[in-house]
Amino acid sequence: MLTNRQLQILQVIVDDFVMSAQPVGSRQIAKKEGITFSAATIRNEMADLEELGFLEKTHTSSGRVPSEQGYRFYVDHLLKPQVISGNDVNQIHSLFEKQMFEAEKVIRESANILSELTTYTTILLGPDVKKHRVKKVQIVPLTEQTAVAIIVTDNGHVENRVLPLPSGFSPSEIEKMVNILNDRLVGVPLHDFQMKLETEALSILKQHVNAAESIIQSLVSISANQSEGNVYYGGKSNMLNQPEFHDLNKVRMLMDLIDKKSQVHTLFNQQQSGIQIRIGSENNHLAMENCSVITASFLLDEEQQGAIAIIGPTRMDYKRVVTLLEVMRNGLSQAFMKGTNDKL
Amino acid sequence: MLTNRQLQILQVIVDDFVMSAQPVGSRQIAKKEGITFSAATIRNEMADLEELGFLEKTHTSSGRVPSEQGYRFYVDHLLKPQVISGNDVNQIHSLFEKQMFEAEKVIRESANILSELTTYTTILLGPDVKKHRVKKVQIVPLTEQTAVAIIVTDNGHVENRVLPLPSGFSPSEIEKMVNILNDRLVGVPLHDFQMKLETEALSILKQHVNAAESIIQSLVSISANQSEGNVYYGGKSNMLNQPEFHDLNKVRMLMDLIDKKSQVHTLFNQQQSGIQIRIGSENNHLAMENCSVITASFLLDEEQQGAIAIIGPTRMDYKRVVTLLEVMRNGLSQAFMKGTNDKL
DNA sequence: GTTAGCACTCGCATAAGAAGAGTGCTAATA
DNA sequence: TATTAGCACTCTTCTTATGCGAGTGCTAAC
Incomplete structure (x- = not known):
């Protein structure tokens, strides 16, 4: 069991690394608000966290980086829904305010908005025809x-x-x-x-x-x-912005993967509903080694559901994405259920 | 007016550079079959060709690279249709042998085959609905x-x-x-x-x-x-293979460009029929600075035409692409005209 | 249990040198 | 006069060396 201090440090490391993409050092953590103990203490704790498998080093004297297990723990236990700026929520809501009669348009728009707000790539699975x-x-x-x-x-x-x-x-x-x-x-x-x-x-x-x-x-x-026919994309080229995709080979593999609609279905885990997060190797795909996929399903009518997947680097802003996805998922479910059978 | 020897040298340089993506030196040219004069002579000629604007150097003591004007001259005067391997032609023909009733499928397949055979990106413009x-x-x-x-x-x-x-x-x-x-x-x-x-x-x-x-x-x-709705793509990620696209920013700009269907139309020059080549800056688009676009239009019925565009680096294998495009264009025109009004 | 101090490691950036490819020019040659 | 051999020079690239800085791990003091 991790101590409170360890939890706090892990949280800071994930949050910081997600933003900066740089390994996080002990001094840097010590400077953070809410941290009352010294860099040396942090170094000790980090050594323990590394031994437990939550952190990694890129080389002997670098700062720490969350491991897959670290991200896993983070999303399972430390993820507090973020307060999203009203603007972003509004942008999503405005989508549903327009009276739209065509599911396809709504879904296409949703994919675009999500990729814009997250800066990652969005894949949307429409209803199963x-x-x-x-x-x-x-x-x-x-x-x-x-x-x-x-x-x-x-x-x-x-x-x-x-x-x-x-x-x-x-x-x-x-x-x-x-x-x-x-x-x-x-x-x-x-x-x-x-x-x-x-x-x-x-x-x-x-x-x-x-x-x-x-x-x-x-x-x-x-x-x-x-x-x-029912796969929609948003922000396909967004991943090119992520520093982890400087390797063109990886980019190519990923692009080829998500372009193959048959492969896309394996990204989704349709069985379970709600929001699911798969981190790095949990995706069971070589091209997705350094990617995380967050999926959410939404109801289309009594028996059908659609699904959203957001694909980004493992160093993904989980809390933002999860929150946005929750908003979008609710919006979509509501929009479709409200008019059940009025719409595709 | 260029001498025969200059023409020959320009041709060799373009052909060689297209294959290797490396600046071509005088010794290298001298070794080529059909070259009867020495490296020193070639150096003199190259200096002249450079002065005339057909060649460029990447640095003071590098080999030569064709300039845009050089490519332009090449495609206008030196491009002899290549003999294409029977295999490739067969692959195209086999597409039309299947009895296909849906234009969309034929077109989609065409885009895939072309991108596969050329290793570039293909955009196909279907009939104007x-x-x-x-x-x-x-x-x-x-x-x-x-x-x-x-x-x-x-x-x-x-x-x-x-x-x-x-x-x-x-x-x-x-x-x-x-x-x-x-x-x-x-x-x-x-x-x-x-x-x-x-x-x-x-x-x-x-x-x-x-x-x-x-x-x-x-x-x-x-x-x-x-x-x-009538835009089809093939081999979108092919361009990632080209060494000139190591710059991720360029790739991104290009991808964004070709993904926007409204922009795609500007790539085509629907007025003229036949095969057209636009090299580098002739495309009037920043993202296309180092790209060439080869377009071909084909007849769909009495009044309509479709168009194919192949997008690759300026260092494109023009003769191969032009020949393949000619074959495909004829095939498509024939396939559609044969069954005019039977098909989309 | 916590922290200050310090030696040590490693990556990264910069510089310097060596090798290699290719040019441009000059002088010799056909 | 056109062509070619020879050679000095240029510029890139690869390798090696060096210094700097960030960060760690350990020890000893608080």
């Missing part, structure tokens, strides 16, 4: 050979795709087909769409419509397709 | 208070937006409204949509439907909205 239910299926003919298939979901999301028409496929057949599809498939969640399509609709379609298979295939591909 | 014509307008009610408005264009592009319904707006009124809209607006290009909506449809709508204005507003905002 697969959970939306089919509201309406439409097929709009374009030419003799092609048409657009459109699936509207109950949240107002629209998926679409151009598909080839079998030759000689008539408008009346399209109409028949659309009617059957709407009869059978309205209300089905998208992740069951393919299955229901093949079990319930296919046989009936075959009875009434010629050459329906190719169109069915296209419909399936729509519903299979959109898992990747 | 504003020129598409309305094929069908639909309004799908979601709840009592909201609905999705959908505009399908003749190329299969779908724009959509959630809109609030005036209270007490009935399904039959929606139907009436949709019918009127389709009667009046089918065939109208999107950039005229707002105007036509207000001149032709509004008055009739007012006669038949109550409180149509708010819906009209939402429709207008759909058609006003999508100018930004």
Whole structure:
């Protein structure tokens, strides 16, 4: 168990290092407000904290730097929510005051605001389209050979795709087909769409419509397709500002990582709700060795949630980010729950 | 007017520097195949070329480096289309062999392939949605208070937006409204949509439907909205590989520039068709001081064109990029023209 | 238990020297 | 006259040396 003095020193070191990115020395700590003991005492305590694994040295005679374990302890026990300047809170709130009917816009804006306020990179995961239910299926003919298939979901999301028409496929057949599809498939969640399509609709379609298979295939591909679309970024190049990213190789790895939407999902820990912090190697990714990720999930409606991730160096301003994230998370949850089903 | 020998030397210097990123010395040139004169002669010629503005030195006793004017002369007079390895051409062609019905996918893939083959960053400008014509307008009610408005264009592009319904707006009124809209607006290009909506449809709508204005507003905002959506990127982080981008500040400026879709349009010179090369300061942009941009436009249908831009350092492998771009441009033009109006 | 004092370590910045690449000029050569 | 060999000179880069300063760890005194 750490003594109060040790806690105090650890706190000062983390706070100072987060701001300055420089190892913190004993004299520097002694000068801090609230510190009543001398540099020599601090040196002793620091030696103990290092032995316990909370601090590290960059070289024999440098000041101390928090270790991963140090950050972990800090966020678990020393993190007191910061009082955020009214300006920043206002900036977030102003986002929700505008009456916005499109979730996508709100989310995109949120990512931008967060990255601006934190100076880190933000990734926002929108609602999982697969959970939306089919509201309406439409097929709009374009030419003799092609048409657009459109699936509207109950949240107002629209998926679409151009598909080839079998030759000689008539408008009346399209109409028949659309009617059957709407009869059978309205209300089905998208992740069951393919299955229901093949079990319930296919046989009936075959009875009434010629050459329906190719169109069915296209419909399936729509519903299979959109898992990747709901990722939004803010401040991608912000990380270039951080001194720890002077190594271009690391930057490249990171950029490649966050650009791959499939990889992005591994950053989130959707199971748990609330705010979560993963520090350095806890991310289980080489490119994230010196990064921390703070994630927060927010409710979109009864069954769905979105998620925010903020990616910065392990030397991240945790208290500021956590507080901002809390504000944003509440705002988003409220905004979406208020108008449940009015919005995407 | 430059002598043959000077031309030959300039060519060798550009080719060599493009590969090595190192200033080229006289001895190095003398060793090259096809060079029959001595290093001393080359030194004399280089001094002349420098005086003429085609070469530069990084310091008094370094080898020579092409100046912007040198690159300009090179691309204008010395650029002979390179024979590209069959593999690379195949990779491009294989893209068009797959039957793809969605322009967006083709374009996205093109950007990726180009950035891979060139190792530079690719930006692809898709068709200008504003020129598409309305094929069908639909309004799908979601709840009592909201609905999705959908505009399908003749190329299969779908724009959509959630809109609030005036209270007490009935399904039959929606139907009436949709019918009127389709009667009046089918065939109208999107950039005229707002105007036509207000001149032709509004008055009739007012006669038949109550409180149509708010819906009209939402429709207008759909058609006003999508100018930004048609930009695709490939290999964004490729530039981090170039030695000239060791300066993080430059990288940041560049990334910020190409991420802003509004700025991207200034990179293109849509007026002229064919392949264009802008070198360094010719781009009129501080962040692009050491970059060259090669753009090519391709035909999408009778009236529209898309554009490709490849962004790399001024020390770019012009001949390879130009050749690849030519292949890609032809492929794209062919792919789209073949199926004119079958595709987005 | 706390603190002052001091020797010691290490990183960093600056300087100095050596090596190497390349130039420009001069004088010799074809 | 055009070309080339030779050589002194310049400038970068790499290495090594040196001094400075920040910070530690230990000891002894308070």
